[in-house]
Amino acid sequence: MGKPIAVMDLGTNTFHLLIAEGDPANPTILFKSTDPVKLGEGGINKGIIQPAAFERGVKAMQQFNEHILKYDVGQIRAIATSALRSAANGQQFIDDVKAKTGISIETINGDEEAGFIYKGVKAGGCLSDKNSLIMDIGGGSIEFIAGNQDGILWKQSFELGAARLMDQFHQIDPITPDAINTLKAYLDERLADLFNAMKAYQIDYLVGSSGAFDTFAEVIEATKGNTTFDIKKIKNYSFNNDELIKTTDYLIQSSHGERASNKSIIPVRVDMIVVSSIATRYIMQKLNITKVMQSTNSLKEGVVADMLG
CATH class of the missing domain: 3.30.420.40 (ATPase, nucleotide binding domain)
Structure with a gap:
């Protein structure tokens, strides 16, 4: 070796x-x-x-x-x-x-970034013969990759990461309904390419790549009192749709203090989880997706798979 x-x-x-x-x-x-x-x-x-x-x-x-x-x-x-x-x-x-x-x-450019994210998610065993839309919410950009276990159907990177969205739209805490509506209108405009492309595909699953989706899973399991849950020991997680909606509702409506005191939310994600929650729910609603999974794999695991392969 x-x-x-x-x-x-x-x-x-x-x-x-x-x-x-x-x-x-x-x-x-x-x-x-x-x-x-x-x-x-x-x-x-x-x-x-x-x-x-x-x-x-x-x-x-x-x-x-x-x-x-x-x-x-x-x-x-x-x-x-x-x-x-x-x-x-x-x-x-x-x-x-x-x-x-x-x-x-x-x-690397956004297209290459999306390609590595796909490789990472695929290596984590999250994809099947059904079409999935992978969503990777970074701080600076969000990558969307439509594909299945056989390959990528479409991919694009958008400079709409959580740090950018928070800086623009989450200046008052808790975030206001007006700010949420303005953010959604902004996403309508900026994600037109995504929605046009998805008209050609039947998407069965939304697969969240690490990041905010790790936090959603951790908050849900902690709320249920599951003290043995460890995000570091799993490769993927299937969300119950009602639990995901209830959790993202809580995160969107919460104050900074409430989020900061929640041990399931790591410090770097305490404030950015709000716009990440809004963006996730927005995509689910726009594309009528009710089946959501999480992959702990992301870009770095894709690069590892590429290098070792």
Whole structure:
């Protein structure tokens, strides 16, 4: 067996590191780390990484590099998505990381991002011969991929991530009905390509890729008093539609204090979960989808499958 591989998913909210080896369909995870860098904080819609976020990002990469050296990793891929794609000082960040760690960051476009997300979800066993619409809500962008276990039918990335939507529409907490209606009208306009494309396909399932959908599952299970539920030990989760609607209703109507005191919601997602809930329910309603699943796999697992394969 060759040396382990390392994948870094450098998102708008969170930086992830995954060190793995073995079978691409069922890799052995040697190390996993998540750092809530919030690279887009204060600047996501201004197209710039603010100084404090810039510093947090570089520090996270230096820490990741220590783990990479410890595990004697062979091949490395550091994938940058929406925040670095759109930031005026994104290249400066890439150059700084290279100078301080030796790690070369590659910026992928939304189409490539969607492709990796599909590979990750497929590797997690979430797809069947029925058509699914995969929805990956990042901080900077949302990826939609229509497909099944045999392949991708359609995919597109939209610069409508939770950090961007929160910055634009969730300025009063709890979010107001007027803000919700304005947000939905904005999605009507910006997601026209999605709705036009979906007219050609029968979509049976909405599959949420990690992120907000992990939180939905954790909140639901905690509400039911399921103390043994551990999101880290599963690959996918089937939602009961009534439970999902009740949970997203609660999240949309909740205050910051209520969300912050809920142990099922990680700190980086306390506020962004509101617009993520609105966007999820909006897609379910627009496409008349009542069957929703969650995949703990996302982009980084797709890159791992690609590299080991």
